[in-house]
Amino acid sequence: MECTAVFRFLLIGCLSLWGISAQAQVQILTSIKPLQLIAAAIQDGQGKPQVLLPPGASPHYFVLRPSDAKRLDKADLFYWIGPDLENFLPRLLKQRSQLSVAVQSLPELHLQYFGDDHQHADAHADPHEHDVIAHDHAHQPGTVDTHLWLLPHNAAVIAQRISADLSERDPAHAKLYAANLHAFTQRLEHLDQQLKAQLEPLQDKSFFVFHEAFNYFEHAYGLQHAGVFALSGELQPGAKHVHQMRTRLQQAGPSCVFSEPPIQPRLAHTLADGLPVTLAELDALGATVAVSSKGYEQLLENLALQFSACLSAL
Numbered sequence: 001m002e003c004t005a006v007f008r009f010l011l012i013g014c015l016s017l018w019g020i021s022a023q024a025q026v027q028i029l030t031s032i033k034p035l036q037l038i039a040a041a042i043q044d045g046q047g048k049p050q051v052l053l054p055p056g057a058s059p060h061y062f063v064l065r066p067s068d069a070k071r072l073d074k075a076d077l078f079y080w081i082g083p084d085l086e087n088f089l090p091r092l093l094k095q096r097s098q099l100s101v102a103v104q105s106l107p108e109l110h111l112q113y114f115g116d117d118h119q120h121a122d123a124h125a126d127p128h129e130h131d132v133i134a135h136d137h138a139h140q141p142g143t144v145d146t147h148l149w150l151l152p153h154n155a156a157v158i159a160q161r162i163s164a165d166l167s168e169r170d171p172a173h174a175k176l177y178a179a180n181l182h183a184f185t186q187r188l189e190h191l192d193q194q195l196k197a198q199l200e201p202l203q204d205k206s207f208f209v210f211h212e213a214f215n216y217f218e219h220a221y222g223l224q225h226a227g228v229f230a231l232s233g234e235l236q237p238g239a240k241h242v243h244q245m246r247t248r249l250q251q252a253g254p255s256c257v258f259s260e261p262p263i264q265p266r267l268a269h270t271l272a273d274g275l276p277v278t279l280a281e282l283d284a285l286g287a288t289v290a291v292s293s294k295g296y297e298q299l300l301e302n303l304a305l306q307f308s309a310c311l312s313a314l
Helices: 002-023 033-043 066-074 127-133 152-169 171-202 215-220 239-252 267-272 295-311
Strands: 028-030 077-080 099-102 207-209 255-259 277-281
Touching: 028 033, 033 077, 033 152, 033 171, 033 295, 077 152, 099 152, 152 171, 171 295, 207 239, 207 295, 239 255, 239 267, 255 267, 255 295, 267 277, 277 295
Parallel strands: 028 077, 077 099, 207 255, 255 277
Antiparallel strands: none
16 A cells, blocks of 8 residues: 555655646747747747747738637747838737737837838939839838848847746756757858858849848848839839830849749739740748747748749749
8 A cells, every 4th residue: 555655655756747747848839930040049949839820921911710819819929020021910919918029119029110221223223213112111210120031130130039038937058049049040140151151142133122121131142132123012013004004014134033932912913924034932930841949940941942943034
């Protein structure tokens, strides 16, 4: 009887310890997938972060469901870009008792602002025409460019904050988080050099985008879009606007026009018809990237390959 009682006591003790260990795993939630991929690199070995927005959803226009609000409420740590991107979140985050971090406010981040970087893209173009199509009018000049995750330096800054938060929340695994952070930053430094070498031959190639989402990546690797064919949803622009766009493409000569998955604007084929233009895609959110410790690097590698595949053929 004594042996049986001791066995039961040990068994209950082991199960209790297992339960405490399982409960200690920090529940991370991020607003968008790129942040999930960065968090996955740091939490590797002690859980898997979750993401709020489903694949293909735009952080500019997302509407939370009641089930999403519950997930947000239950998460131990929540990371989002900030009110300049996910403007549906501030009201809900006021109700959270757990930590929420708007990463655009991190002090060591390198931020860019929409403005005059591309004003000089074509000095010979008509100035009124250039004003129509040179900028994404959803992003007003002077406002922060929130696609900040596309710069490796910024990913490292975000990862450092996540590592610190995890270590404070789960000090038993602080060494693991620190080691994961070190490995991640080392891989980013190597990848940064690799991408510079890969994209350097493409710096004089002409391309246009439908969404001004890639400035951080472009500036990091010497690329520069010649214009932005900004659209409002699926609304088709007027005949005059289309004519201006096609004129700009004719002036540019052989070029790429990049849209973002999962939807290619109907206008793309109209613009490219009969011109030396190649239609292609750039995925800033990593929709097809598996969530793993090296998922963020895969997002950047995929983006570089998407640029290279089109621009190197011009």
